[in-house]
Amino acid sequence: xxxxxxxxxxxxxxxxxxGFILSADCKKRxxxxxxxxxxxxxxxxxxxxxxxxxxxxxxxxxxxxGSETSVFFSETVTALRERKARSxxxxxxxxxxxxxxxxxLNREDEEILVSFGKILGSxxxxxxxxxxxxxxxxxxxxxxxxxxxxxxxxxxxxxxxxLGGIAVVIVLL
Amino acid sequence: MKTDMPIxxxxxxxxxxxxxxxxxxxxxxxxxLIEKFAYFxxxxxxxxxxxxxxxxxxxxxxxxxFADQRGNxxxxxxxxxxxxxxxxxxxxxxMSENSVYAYQDEIKNGYITIRGGxxxxxxxRVVTEDGVIKSLKxxxxxxxxxxxxxxxxxxxxxxxxxxxxxxxxxxxxxxxPQCGKTTILRDIARNLSNGIAEYNFKGIKxxxxxxxxELAACYKGIPQNDVGIRTDVLDGCxxxxxxxxxxxxxxxxxxxxxxxxxxxxxxxxISVLNAGVKIITSAHGYNISELKSRREVLKLIEDRIFExxxxxxxxxxxxxxxxxxxxxxxxxxRS
Numbered sequence: 047x048x049x050x051x052x053x054x055x056x057x058x059x060x061x062x063x064x065g066f067i068l069s070a071d072c073k074k075r076x077x078x079x080x081x082x083x084x085x086x087x088x089x090x091x092x093x094x095x096x097x098x099x100x101x102x103x104x105x106x107x108x109x110x111x112g113s114e115t116s117v118f119f120s121e122t123v124t125a126l127r128e129r130k131a132r133s134x135x136x137x138x139x140x141x142x143x144x145x146x147x148x149x150x151l152n153r154e155d156e157e158i159l160v161s162f163g164k165i166l167g168s169x170x171x172x173x174x175x176x177x178x179x180x181x182x183x184x185x186x187x188x189x190x191x192x193x194x195x196x197x198x199x200x201x202x203x204x205x206x207x208x209l210g211g212i213a214v215v216i217v218l219l
Numbered sequence: 220m221k222t223d224m225p226i227x228x229x230x231x232x233x234x235x236x237x238x239x240x241x242x243x244x245x246x247x248x249x250x251x252l253i254e255k256f257a258y259f260x261x262x263x264x265x266x267x268x269x270x271x272x273x274x275x276x277x278x279x280x281x282x283x284x285f286a287d288q289r290g291n292x293x294x295x296x297x298x299x300x301x302x303x304x305x306x307x308x309x310x311x312x313x314m315s316e317n318s319v320y321a322y323q324d325e326i327k328n329g330y331i332t333i334r335g336g337x338x339x340x341x342x343x344r345v346v347t348e349d350g351v352i353k354s355l356k357x358x359x360x361x362x363x364x365x366x367x368x369x370x371x372x373x374x375x376x377x378x379x380x381x382x383x384x385x386x387x388x389x390x391x392x393x394x395x396p397q398c399g400k401t402t403i404l405r406d407i408a409r410n411l412s413n414g415i416a417e418y419n420f421k422g423i424k425x426x427x428x429x430x431x432x433e434l435a436a437c438y439k440g441i442p443q444n445d446v447g448i449r450t451d452v453l454d455g456c457x458x459x460x461x462x463x464x465x466x467x468x469x470x471x472x473x474x475x476x477x478x479x480x481x482x483x484x485x486x487x488x489i490s491v492l493n494a495g496v497k498i499i500t501s502a503h504g505y506n507i508s509e510l511k512s513r514r515e516v517l518k519l520i521e522d523r524i525f526e527x528x529x530x531x532x533x534x535x536x537x538x539x540x541x542x543x544x545x546x547x548x549x550x551x552x553r554s
């Protein structure tokens with residue numbers, strides 16, 4: 047009997063834990079989208095006022111850190127410095143594709159980021175700024191959508207976890 | 220002409236700084252081709268030219284070479300290494316550090332200064348809007364010009380410029396193209412700024428207005444050429460505006476600037492003198508009388524602005540001193 051109770055508790059705890067992870071993930075995506083926007087905003091300021099080259103600007107953004115999305119920037123810098131990529135666009139695309147799994151961003155976000163890289167560094171300042179603004183507005187839309195689904199799903203996942211755990215215990219008992 | 224010079228005969232010593240400076244900005248194929256040149260110092264390369272679909276060409280002061288596929292110098296164009304459009308594209312991308320937007324003004328002017336002070340000239344299709352050059356695209360030709368500092372090349376001239384221990388004469392350096400005008404000005408700047416023990420001359424504050432980034436060759440604002448310890452540089456600034464800015468901001472004792480003679484330069488020079496600051500500058504020309512055909516310079520000569528004229532020539536190699544003329548009496552001090 048004791049064993050059964052212990053087993054049930056473990057099942058309930060792990061299911062709730064799973065629910066909490068999924069619900070935390072819902073919260074993370076809008077947050078990371080917001081961080082990306084502020085990082086791109088920083089990039090815009092750096093190229094328009096300081097006329098920084100991509101490696102310098104991205105280096106600074108990457109070093110501020112504190113965000114899962116910083117790695118896109120720092121990895122682009124590494125690839126460019128070590129001449130592993132033939133262009134800034136290629137370096138950025140690789141950095142995004144290789145690291146997107148480690149963030150909570152979804153496929154749509156990934157495509158927006160990759161298309162941001164398409165003309166990265168290869169036009170004049172006006173072109174760069176227009177590109178950044180376009181990406182910012184797309185990310186804003188994604189953020190709104192993510193925010194909506196967070197409101198819907200956050201609690202659902204959490205309660206689903208606990209209830210699911212209890213359901214499993216009842217069935218097994 | 221020596222055909223096998225110097226790749227097969229050179230002594231391997233320390234790497235040539237000029238070549239090492241340009242390797243990081245060249246496309247992989249070309250970097251690999253010229254890597255080994257770095258160890259042949261006596262080539263004294265002045266230029267490397269890359270043109271899409273044409274052979275790569277190396278040039279020093281009197282000879283030009285091609286390179287074959289293995290990177291050996293040759294004078295036979297039929298076996299020459301051909302530069303591809305892709306090589307040019309990658310090189311442009313690397314020299315602008317993948318950030319064309321940060322170099323758009325330089326590209327508009329047709330050249331970029333890279334680390335080490337070397338300049339890369341660009342040729343391609345010009346995009347204009349209302350008659351103003353907007354940018355340069357489809358770049359098809361690159362000219363890598365090495366900056367060669369010649370320490371002490373103004374030695375013979377300096378004596379004529381000094382007025383006592385801490386003052387100098389307003390000077391105009393006159394020289395035909397390719398005769399070392401800029402190199403001499405740079406050496407003058409360095410010496411005036413550091414001081415010259417030989418003449419017991421104490422260093423003075425020097426302000427360089429470097430409109431075309433040639434004198435100090437700044438890369439990200441930092442002079443890549445040694446222009447002395449008491450020297451401030453305004454990089455990429457129009458001369459006439461820059462001279463006034465420099466006086467107000469850095470209070471130099473002397474202003475040094477290259478290639479005077481445009482509209483508005485005269486007023487700027489006069490305001491420099493009114494502020495009690497000396498000026499050393501240069502002009503294209505073969506002699507003083509030829510300069511008089513240029514209006515802006517003629518007025519400066521008539522106003523007796525310059526106290527010394529230094530005329531350079533090419534008879535004994537670049538930087539040969541032809542004569543020094545006293546600007547007030549117009550009598551030669553040395554010829």
